[in-house]
Amino acid sequence: MxxxxxxxxxxxxASAPQTEGAALIDGxxxxxxxxxxxxxxxxxxxxVGPKDTSNVYYQYKEDVQLMQDMSLNxxxxxxxxxxxxxxxxTVNQSAVDYYRAYFTELKAKGVEPIMNLFHFDMPMWLMEKGGWENRESVDAFAFYADTAFTLFGDIVKKWATFNEPMVHIECGYLGDAHYPGVHDYKRAIQVGFHTVMAHAKAVAAFRQNKHNDGEISCILNLSPVYAKSQDEKDQEARRLADLLLIRSLxxxxxxxxxxEELIALYKETDLLPxxxxGDLEIIANNKIDFLGVNYYQPLRVQHQDNPNLETITPGTYFKGYDWPEKRINPHRGWEIYPEGIYDISMRIKNDYGNLPWFISENGMGVEGEEKFIDEQGIxxxxxxIEFIEDHLQFxxxxxxxGSNCFGYHLWTFVDCWSWLNAYKNRYGFYRxxxxxxxxxxxxxxxxxxxxxxxxxxxN
Known part of the structure; x- marks a missing residue:
C-alpha cells in the first residue's frame, strides 16, 4: 500500500469552452x-462545434453530485x-449567477474549486483587434481577472491565470490547430510575451484585490525533453528544445x-518582442504561489541536420525523434511514458525551489470507446486504470x-468537447x-x- x-x-x-455549452445564450x-x-x-x-459541448451549464448540479459520489475533493x-x-x-449578471451557483454547489459537496481564467477561448471582440498580438490584451485580461477575483473570491481560494499558454502560442501562430492559424515565429514570440505580461498583471491584481485571500498559479504543460543520444549535437538539440518550449514560460x-540564453538567442536572430x-520588473515582482503541471507525453528530439536558416522557427534547432522502444496509446497515437512524471517532479524540486505544485492534467484519450461498453452500459x-496507476506510482x-506535490487531477471528469477533434477522443471518468x-x-x-x-x- x-x-x-x-x-x-x-x-x-476541464474547461468552460469544452464543457459548458450554451455558447451563444444568456448574454x-x-x-x-x-x-x-x-x-x-x-x-x-x-x-460538432462549441455550441452545446457537454451541457454543464444546465447539468452542473448532476455533475457535482457525481463528483461527491466518487469522493473527489x-x-x-x-x-x-x-x-x-x-x-x-460590462459584467453579465446571468454569468455571475451561474458561476456563483456552480462554485457554491462544489463547495457544498466538499469539492474544492480551482478556477482558471483562460483556456484557449479568446474573445472575438479582442481577436478582431489582434488578440494576444495587441498590447491592449494585457490590460484587458488583467481587468477580467480582477473582475473575477472580486465577484468570486469569497468562494474560490485557488486560482490559475492560464492553461497551457504554450499551446495557444504554438497552435495559433506556428500551426493551424487554433485560430488564427498563422505561421510566423516573430508574431508567436510577441503573443508569448504579451501572454506572460497578462499573467503577471493578473497576479498583481490578485495581490491587490481585497476580495481574495487565496493563492494563484499558472498551469503549464511540462513535457520532459529527451535526446536521441548522448551525442553532443543531440544534447544541444535537447537543450534548445527545452529552452524554447519549456523554460521560455x-x-x-x-x-x-x-x-539569459533565450534573450541572447532572440537578439541574435532579430526575434526579440x-x-x-517596466515590463520585466512587473514579471519579476509577480511570481506564483503554486504551479499546475499538465503531463501527457514526453518530447523526444534529435539534431536538425537540415535547418532552415532563412526562416527561423523552433524546428530550425531540433526535430522530433521516434523512440523505437516507446509504449504507445493505440487509441490516440501518443507515447505513454509514466517515468516522465517523476522527472518533472524532480526538476521542480531541484531547479525551481520545490514550490508547491500539482498534476493539473493527466490522462489518455480513446477513439471509439463505445466498443468497450458492457451489458450494464459501463x-x-x-x-x-492502468495508465493512471502507472503514473501514480512514479x-x-x-x-x-521530497517533491512538493499536493494533488492529481485526471483530464477529465465527464467526456468533453476537444477543439477541432470535438468528441473523437474520450477522456472522462464518465461517458x-x-x-x-x-x-x-x-x-x-x-x-x-x-x-x-x-x-x-x-497498491
Whole structure:
C-alpha cells in the first residue's frame, strides 16, 4: 500500500469552452471557437462545434453530485471570459449567477474549486483587434481577472491565470490547430510575451484585490525533453528544445525572469518582442504561489541536420525523434511514458525551489470507446486504470523523495468537447451520450478511482 500525503487533492480537470455549452445564450459573446466553427464547420470532427459541448451549464448540479459520489475533493475548470464580460467591460449578471451557483454547489459537496481564467477561448471582440498580438490584451485580461477575483473570491481560494499558454502560442501562430492559424515565429514570440505580461498583471491584481485571500498559479504543460543520444549535437538539440518550449514560460512565471540564453538567442536572430519600460520588473515582482503541471507525453528530439536558416522557427534547432522502444496509446497515437512524471517532479524540486505544485492534467484519450461498453452500459476502461496507476506510482515515488506535490487531477471528469477533434477522443471518468440528452454513464475507472481516493493510496 502506497499512501499519499494527508489532504491530497484528488480530482479532475476541464474547461468552460469544452464543457459548458450554451455558447451563444444568456448574454455570452462569441469566442474565436464560436466564430471559427461558424465560418468553417467542416474543420471540426463530425462538424460538432462549441455550441452545446457537454451541457454543464444546465447539468452542473448532476455533475457535482457525481463528483461527491466518487469522493473527489477538488475540481479544476475555467471561467468563460466571453460569458462574464461579453464586451470586455460590462459584467453579465446571468454569468455571475451561474458561476456563483456552480462554485457554491462544489463547495457544498466538499469539492474544492480551482478556477482558471483562460483556456484557449479568446474573445472575438479582442481577436478582431489582434488578440494576444495587441498590447491592449494585457490590460484587458488583467481587468477580467480582477473582475473575477472580486465577484468570486469569497468562494474560490485557488486560482490559475492560464492553461497551457504554450499551446495557444504554438497552435495559433506556428500551426493551424487554433485560430488564427498563422505561421510566423516573430508574431508567436510577441503573443508569448504579451501572454506572460497578462499573467503577471493578473497576479498583481490578485495581490491587490481585497476580495481574495487565496493563492494563484499558472498551469503549464511540462513535457520532459529527451535526446536521441548522448551525442553532443543531440544534447544541444535537447537543450534548445527545452529552452524554447519549456523554460521560455516556466522561468518567468516561476522564477520571475526569462533565461539569459533565450534573450541572447532572440537578439541574435532579430526575434526579440516589443516591450514597454517596466515590463520585466512587473514579471519579476509577480511570481506564483503554486504551479499546475499538465503531463501527457514526453518530447523526444534529435539534431536538425537540415535547418532552415532563412526562416527561423523552433524546428530550425531540433526535430522530433521516434523512440523505437516507446509504449504507445493505440487509441490516440501518443507515447505513454509514466517515468516522465517523476522527472518533472524532480526538476521542480531541484531547479525551481520545490514550490508547491500539482498534476493539473493527466490522462489518455480513446477513439471509439463505445466498443468497450458492457451489458450494464459501463465502459470497461482497464487501459485508463492502468495508465493512471502507472503514473501514480512514479508520482508517489517523487513525493517520497521530497517533491512538493499536493494533488492529481485526471483530464477529465465527464467526456468533453476537444477543439477541432470535438468528441473523437474520450477522456472522462464518465461517458456522455450525445444522442441521449448528454446522459452520463460511469466508466469502470470511476469506481476504481473512488477506491483510490477513499484509501488515499494505491497498491
Amino acid at each position: 502506497r499512501k499519499f500525503p494527508e489532504n491530497f487533492f484528488w480530482g479532475a480537470a 455570452k459573446s462569441p469566442s474565436t471557437w464560436d466564430y471559427w466553427f461558424e465560418k468553417e464547420p467542416e474543420r471540426f470532427f463530425n462538424q 477538488s475540481y479544476r475548470t475555467s471561467i468563460s471570459w466571453t460569458r462574464l464580460l461579453p464586451d470586455g467591460k 516556466l522561468d518567468p512565471i516561476v522564477l520571475g525572469s526569462f533565461p 516589443e516591450m514597454v519600460e 465502459v470497461q476502461d482497464d487501459y485508463r 508520482l508517489h515515488q517523487s513525493i517520497e523523495e 456522455i451520450d450525445l444522442d441521449d440528452n448528454f446522459k452520463r454513464y460511469p466508466k469502470q475507472s470511476s469506481f476504481w478511482m473512488k477506491d483510490v481516493i477513499e484509501r488515499n493510496a494505491i
